[in-house]
Amino acid sequence: MIDTNEGGAADPAKSKRGRARERLQARMPKGGVVAEIGVWQGRFSERILAITKPAALHLIDPWLYQPEFGNTGFGKKKNEHAMGRCIATWSRASPPIRA
Numbered sequence: 001m002i003d004t005n006e007g008g009a010a011d012p013a014k015s016k017r018g019r020a021r022e023r024l025q026a027r028m029p030k031g032g033v034v035a036e037i038g039v040w041q042g043r044f045s046e047r048i049l050a051i052t053k054p055a056a057l058h059l060i061d062p063w064l065y066q067p068e069f070g071n072t073g074f075g076k077k078k079n080e081h082a083m084g085r086c087i088a089t090w091s092r093a094s095p096p097i098r099a
């Protein structure tokens with residue numbers, strides 16, 4: 001099972017962390033150029049778009065299963081195949097630029 005609330009990004013009102021992130025975003029400049037490093041499924045990216053209305057939003061993520069970081073979502077065995085789904089979703093939205 002993937003974290004469907006993504007650290008409060010899916011429904012910010014549901015968690016203290018989500019509410020803190022909303023307050024932070026409300027203070028960010030509007031219409032700027034934004035980079036989110038570590039995107040996962042993009043729920044927080046959607047909040048960035050809605051709240052800061054950036055001129056450009058750069059989304060950076062290797063979407064790699066990294067078992068050496070077993071205490072994180074992207075290091076958990078149960079999410080091994082979730083990375084492929086993230087890449088497929090984002091590739092439909094915008095072709096990835098590979099480093």
Ligand SMILES: C[S@@+](CC[C@H](N)C(=O)[O-])C[C@H]1O[C@@H](n2cnc3c(N)ncnc32)[C@H](O)[C@@H]1O
Nearest residue numbers: 006009037038039040044060061062063064074
């Ligand atoms: C906790 S999620 C971040 C979700 C989102 N930023 C949010 O706030 O809801 C962590 C993400 O970081 C990505 N990640 C791991 N190592 C990375 C690296 N070296 N550079 C960029 N992203 C990385 C993982 O693939 C995963 O999608």
